[in-house]
């Protein structure tokens with residue numbers, strides 16, 4: 001297809017960019033890290049969402065090449081940040097089925113000179129289900145090297161609390177479906193409270209995603225949620241704008 005051909009060309013010519021969205025400590029609104037988000041603006045097709053091209057890359061076997069280029073760019077950009085903030089990077093489900101993923105990631109970090117302790121990998125519940133043994137092995141190898149693992153979109157998909165019992169994760173990212181209703185829907189507030197209590201007991205860090213206004217931030221902070229992310233704190237921005245943002249915020 002046209003999209004597939006364009007994606008192939010974009011990967012070969014290395015034009016897919018990475019943007020960064022701040023993650024803040026809710027106690028003081030200080031930036032603690034950034035999530036890397038792939039951005040592709042094709043001259044003919046216009047802006048194509050990663051929600052479209054990442055699954056296509058997985059299906060066509062391009063995901064390794066794409067993800068390696070994105071991680072390299074993200075880590076290189078993060079090396080120029082004025083403080084040692086963490087970098088959070090999304091891993092796709094196909095990567096969690098490929099036993100070569102951990103060594104590939106660690107070798108990129110080595111080449112770029114990026115400390116694995118500053119990297120967090122976001123994975124979804126569904127992705128871990130896919131090929132559980134391989135995924136467990138990859139996660140264990142990466143954590144052994146100091147990389148941290150966060151469970152993305154928590155509360156959606158085929159949630160399985162049982163996965164949390166295996167202590168494979170360092171952090172939970174509460175899906176924005178709950179966050180966006182926290183001040184209008186009692187049920188969402190109760191669910192978030194329960195997640196926070198559970199995470200405290202399991203010694204898991206928590207990020208609330210999709211915070212869009214001040215009242216949501218205040219509410220989450222009062223409930224004891226440690227970190228937040230969303231348009232209220234900053235939209236994803238390219239590496240130059242991110243550097244400017246960091247210099248303006250310190």
Ligand code: G
Pocket residue numbers: 036037038049050051054070090091092
């Ligand atoms: O940025 P946006 O909301 O359009 O992202 C849509 C989806 O694409 C999200 O689920 C996000 O996690 C995913 N995504 C964005 N960048 C990457 C990436 O570099 N790798 C992978 N695997 N997924 C990404």
Ligand code: G
Pocket residue numbers: 021037090152153176209210211212229230231232236
């Ligand atoms: O699946 P994942 O959680 O990785 O998706 C992250 C996506 O959510 C990013 O692509 C980003 O564009 C989007 N996003 C980030 N903050 C907000 C927000 O405050 N509101 C909405 N609607 N989307 C957001």
Ligand code: MN
Pocket residue numbers: 035090122152
């Ligand atoms: Mn994510």
Ligand code: NA
Pocket residue numbers: 122152153173209
């Ligand atoms: Na997320």
